[in-house]
Amino acid sequence: MKVAVGIILRDNSVFVALRNSKQDQGGLWEFPGGKCEASESVETALVRELKEECGISITGCDFFKTISHDYGDKLVELFFYKVTGFDGEPVGKEGQEVRWVAFSDLMSYGFPEANKQIVVELMTHY
Numbered sequence: 001m002k003v004a005v006g007i008i009l010r011d012n013s014v015f016v017a018l019r020n021s022k023q024d025q026g027g028l029w030e031f032p033g034g035k036c037e038a039s040e041s042v043e044t045a046l047v048r049e050l051k052e053e054c055g056i057s058i059t060g061c062d063f064f065k066t067i068s069h070d071y072g073d074k075l076v077e078l079f080f081y082k083v084t085g086f087d088g089e090p091v092g093k094e095g096q097e098v099r100w101v102a103f104s105d106l107m108s109y110g111f112p113e114a115n116k117q118i119v120v121e122l123m124t125h126y
């Protein structure tokens, strides 16, 4: 399963959302995004998901990296993008709790296993 994920950046912070307890990886924090639909490119999925989940329109993004992770019941291929330009102010459009978190504070948030390496990189490179 391909998943498009946006690391929304501003100053020294990143925008994170709390996954609903009923979802996979529920109760953990995530970078907004979601599954690519059949025949949809990853970038198209990224633009669509960030509009749906956060209400922003991406104006600038750079591919960062792909991480494949096997959760046992599910194999995910996460395509992480750094989102550096957007119109609108991100919110939790689906009622999810959201926060801007300073890189130096990211470690105190619980992320899905597949995100751990990315979180460490964000903390050390900024």
Ligand SMILES: Nc1nc2c([nH]c(=O)n2[C@H]2C[C@H](O)[C@@H](COP(=O)(O)OP(=O)(O)OP(=O)(O)O)O2)c(=O)[nH]1
Pocket: 003, 004, 005, 023, 024, 025, 029, 030, 031, 032, 033, 034, 035, 036, 049, 074, 076, 078, 112, 113, 114, 115
């Ligand atoms: N969005 C997102 N998903 C992540 C992250 N880390 C991680 O392991 N995942 C996993 C959890 C899910 O198994 C999958 C993404 O699915 P999702 O639940 O966001 O997909 P979606 O928005 O299309 O949701 P839905 O329509 O199925 O409710 O990737 C992350 O940082 N962001």
Ligand SMILES: [Mg+2]
Pocket: 032, 033, 034, 035, 049, 053
């Ligand atoms: Mg999602």
